[in-house]
Amino acid sequence: MTGDVLHVFEKLKIQIQADLIYCEQIQAPEELEQVALLSSTGFKMNTLWQSSMLDGLDLPFPLQEMPDIFTQFRQKVEKQKLRFAFPIDAPKSIPSLPVIEISSIKAFDGNTSSGSGNFRGGEQSAHVHIQQYFERRLPDAYKQTRNELIGMDYSSKFSPWLAQGSCSAGSIARQLVDYESCYGANDGTYWLWFELLWRDYFRFLHFKYGKKLYYSKGLSNSPGNQFDSEKFYKWSSGNTGESLIDAGMRELKKTGYLSNRMRQIVASYWIYDMKGDWQAGCAWFEYQLIDYDVYSNQGNWLYIAGKGTDPRGGRPFNVAKQTQDHDPDGIYRQMWLT
Structure with missing residues (x-):
């Protein structure tokens, strides 16, 4: 369904007789405003922080007092030997979906030369891509190849699936640790983790600076x-x-x-x-x-x-x-x- 966020959810509320919304906690202005709007109009909001490699509660400082400089942030994280937060286990069962009258569906045409050929959506495709990346031992060369411009193998290409929630940074980092246990750590494996840490850093900065970043x-x-x-x-x-x-x-x-x-x-x-x-x-x-x-x-x-x-x-x-x-x-x- 498409349309104004409040209109869409009010329509769903009537159709399925439910007013509880589960969603990802996104600490960015537009997303926070949408959650606040829905909450102020009677919806019960259950938000879950889920997209970072590390758990913000495990960091050796409150998020509002985190170091501004990435190097200082990284050094404090490494001093505590933090590598990843253990992913939450998948639920054993999921209730069946309610029947919804869908008045309009906005189709997405993903037919781009990179997207359609190499980035097929979904968890299964994410899993296949990540597995082949590790099985071919591509992490070993990551630092040397990451600045190249052409092809699939010069960088991890995890980002399309991470952005869609088809895989998690924590599960990738956990697999990276297992990989290092098997083949040994090197500059490439460290740099792959290093880039995932940059990704976390940009996330956690939002707790400190919020709208100022915009x-x-x-x-x-x-x-x-x-x-x-x-x-x-x-x-x-x-x-x-x-x-x-x-x-x-x-x-x-x-x-x-x-x-x-x-x-x-x-x-x-x-x-x-x-x-x-x-x-x-x-x-x-x-x-x-x-x-x-x-x-x-x-x-x-x-x-x-x-x-x-x-x-x-x-x-x-x-x-x-x-x-x-x-x-x-x-x-x-x-x-x-x-």
């Missing part, structure tokens, strides 16, 4: 750049005239996916070279990404724009250097520009 100035003292619709069209459509940027933006638009390295490069170009509004770029990623995650998307854009907790105040990338480092033979550009 202001134009973020946690800084200065607002972002002004929005320019003409510049935004050139950037979002891949028509800036800078070949690496255009290739990346066209891949994003066509597939709904982009490597982590390219996400940083195109974001930096938009903010620093085109003097674009970082919030507009952040919103475009939200609209395009098949692995969109509110915490990671917001956190990474704040990080690049210098509006978050990073003491270096922003991360501008030299496009010429990035091109030479990551696409010296032009293979990636040729793939998306021809």
